[in-house]
Amino acid sequence: MxxxxxxxxxxxxxxxxxxxxxxxxxxxxxxxxxxxxxxxxxxxxxxxxxxxxxxxxxxxxxxQPRPPEAVELIGEEGFELALDLPDPVKTELAWASHLLLTNTVTRSLVVYYQGRVLLRRGILAPNSEVKPGDILKRVLEKQKPVYLVNLKIYPGRVEFDYLPENTQGVICQPIGSEGALILAANAPRSYTQQDETWIAGIADKLADTLSRSPLVSSEA
Structure with missing residues (x-):
């Protein structure tokens, strides 16, 4: 709504x-x-x-233009964590995802690291498998974030079939050199520059935690 x-x-x-x-x-x-x-x-x-x-x-x-109109994302609300992660990593992922969902326009997020999904939280799409397309591959290779301010105008949006189908905006934020934090918003052009800076800081913190985890590192 x-x-x-x-x-x-x-x-x-x-x-x-x-x-x-x-x-x-x-x-x-x-x-x-x-x-x-x-x-x-x-x-x-x-x-x-x-x-x-x-x-x-x-x-x-x-x-004073009207703010972008938000929509209600299609999907079921959920919280999925990879079961084999160490407890400290689970706690870190739960903390970071909670902050993003409660303090930004993010309504769904995915943590993709070393070729697998570690976390999905918020409004979840039926498809839980992440197959990196051109956009996500570029983020992983160049380790630079990509902000798609209005997802529906990008032909490459089809690669984000693991997000709610009516997602309005997407940020792909690299997690070190081995993963990405993928955020879905319910309104276009809704992330501010301050949001982007804060998201980058959280991703850096996750990168440090994940790189120190023996179980996660052994999956590489």
């Missing part, structure tokens, strides 16, 4: 007031057969003020 725009009424208020005031002035002028000079000047001033209100409202529509 889309989150309502809390500023919508404020943005439209000047336009509504301007149109209403201008309409009342026109009606009053039509109902007055022989207006006095004072009334004519007052009507002209009122029309100017009404026009300024309408112009202000239109400018607010540009200066």
């Amino acid at each position: 889309a989150r309502p725009d809390q500023n919508q009424v404020l943005r439209q208020l000047p336009i509504v007031v301007g149109v209403l005031a201008g309409s009342l002035l026109m009606i009053n002028r039509l109902l007055t057969p022989a207006p006095s000079g004072f009334q004519a000047r007052s009507d002209a001033l009122g029309i100017i003020v009404s026009a300024l209100l309408i112009l202000t409202g239109l400018l607010w529509q540009q200066v």
Whole structure:
């Protein structure tokens, strides 16, 4: 369900007031057969003020654009962890995923490391298998994040069939040189630069933890 725009009424208020005031002035002028000079000047001033209100409202529509509309992702909510991971690694993954799901627009996430899925959490797609496509391969090779701000406009979106089908935005954040943190948002263009910096920091922390885990390292 889309989150309502809390500023919508404020943005439209000047336009509504301007149109209403201008309409009342026109009606009053039509109902007055022989207006006095004072009334004519007052009507002209009122029309100017009404026009300024309408112009202000239109400018607010540009200066304060509506935020991107969120959707309810399709899938079942769940939390899946690889069973053979050491307890400290499980705790670290649970902590990191909880922070991302509660403090960002992320609604679904996958931790892919050394060729397998270590964690899926949030709204889960039926497909749990990650087959790296061109985008994820580029992230793994170059170790640089990719932010797809509006997933539906990218032809490469088909590779993310392990995310909810109506995912709006995706961040692929490298976890060291061997994995990636894949985040799905429920609204396009919704991650801020501060979010991206914070996500990178969490991914670096996961990379350090996973690289120190004997079981995970032995899977390479």
